[in-house]
Amino acid sequence: MDIYDELLRWAKGEGVELFGIEPCRIPGRGIGIAATRDIQKDDRILHVPTTTLRTIETVPKHITKNFPKDARVHGLLAADLALETLSSGSKYAAWNAVVPSQSDIFATLPLTWDPALHPFLPPPALALVQKQLSKFALDHASFQAALQSLHSPSPVARDTYLYTWLLTNTRTFYFETPRTLRLRLPCEDRMVFQPVADLFNHAAVGCAVSFDAASFTITADRAYAAGEEVYICYGQHSNDFLLAEYGFVMEENRWDEVGLDEVVLAELDAKQRERLEERGFLGGYVLDADTVCYRTQVALRLLCVPLREWRRSVDGGVCEGEEAAQAKVDRLLLKLLRKYLGKIDKTLETLGTLDIGEAGQREMLSMRWQQIRGLVDKTIMGLQS
Incomplete structure (x- = not known):
């Protein structure tokens, strides 16, 4: 069975509903989401119950208790993913199978490029990469300390944690939970993973993403013909931001x-x-x-x-x-x-x-x-x- 078919089978079993869309390979651009039928503006095209999300609440307690109380959600989610690579039979196996590989991530994102290329980044992009490096260093130090407390039998290489840290940076959605509100986490750290939705590619204008306590919902921003790629908007970002944070630039970007x-x-x-x-x-x-x-x-x-x-x-x-x-x-x-x-x-x-x-x-x-x-x-x- 194709890994995307397996993902959909698993996701539907978890209550995820797709309406006229499915994952597809986009020539030259990896995976995206395409319409399987004509879609009208304001049609609901994806519904993801919050019970399916990977959040700070789904990180096992034996991990969170060994991190500092002020640890960032970003670092905790990345730790959960990194430690999952040491185990087998994860409930998220079908989901994990479709994420970009470590080699793809490292080839794409400037943070992992040869540092000799960094001076050639536009200054706003370079400033973002430097902030990423500082944040990663703090999260990685917390992770290393947690591993010692966990008495992990297998060491986790720095690159493994960097890989899962970057996956978290590029594939999560903004979401508020009672805990994030109680902890008064900064907006940039109110992040969760959600299946299928993380396969949508970015456009300067895209489908509406909304959430409440029960679910995430994605609604069509316009009419889409069958076979047409369907997008969401990651935010009103310049190409320097997109390059540093996601590893791509848009040919036409109204927010550039x-x-x-x-x-x-x-x-x-x-x-x-x-x-x-x-x-x-x-x-x-x-x-x-x-x-x-x-x-x-x-x-x-x-x-x-x-x-x-x-x-x-x-x-x-x-x-x-x-x-x-x-x-x-x-x-x-x-x-x-x-x-x-x-x-x-x-x-x-x-x-x-x-x-x-x-x-x-x-x-x-x-x-x-x-x-x-x-x-x-x-x-x-x-x-x-």
Whole structure:
């Protein structure tokens, strides 16, 4: 029996209901979910009872009691998966059989790439990967300490735990349980696994995912024809976020943006940074396909107008010579973006000559920098018109 047929057999036995959808292989993109019949907007297409979820409550007590009281749910779920690899006859065997392999995960996600490739990540993606590394180090240390307390007969390799940690990072859904609410866990750590639903691929706009105490429900966001792939939206994320967190970028992403922190911050002296920080405008500078963010405008204006006028504009006051001030900001932005284009082109040229990492990883980086170049080019053309 095909592993996806076995998954569906198991899931249906657990109360999971599918309405006009099924897992399918997507050429060049692995596994996804496709419509088996015509689906109408607002049709319910998947129902997953909460009794089927893998949550902090399903992690065996002998594991949780050996972790610190403030251990993250992420680390606990990853520990449960990692220790499960040492046992046989898991109730989740059919589910485990369909997840990406360790080699697939390690080839895809930047955290596991050759560190020599990390400097070629766009800065927002690199910042996310660095945060992941810090979180993983803490969770792994807790896991190692727990193993000693458990007197585990078989050691668990770091890569095994990293693999299950990344599976948890990429395949879980947001969910609130009485325990997560009682523990006041941060939103990013209110995570659960749910079968079948974790096979949906991402689109910038996708089917609606909702939950209550009894179940998760996925509802069609539009009409789908039989045979068409059906998507959910993982969130309104830029391609830098998708690359760092999920290991892919979208060719067309309505939520894409370019980080400008390195472009803008390099122009600011210590006093200017201090003034921006006092007003809550230090960093977080971006542009998207339509606009340059207000935070960027505020920072550049500090470089273009007298301090008193800048303060008045930040406070929402009307400044004399507003058009002239904005023209100065636009000219400075144009200069900085042209300079940034030079760096982008140099990065792309260097990537074309590298022989570190895997070819697919370098191609992914080149694709991402080409997208960034396109967004910067569009903004430059708008400033020049």
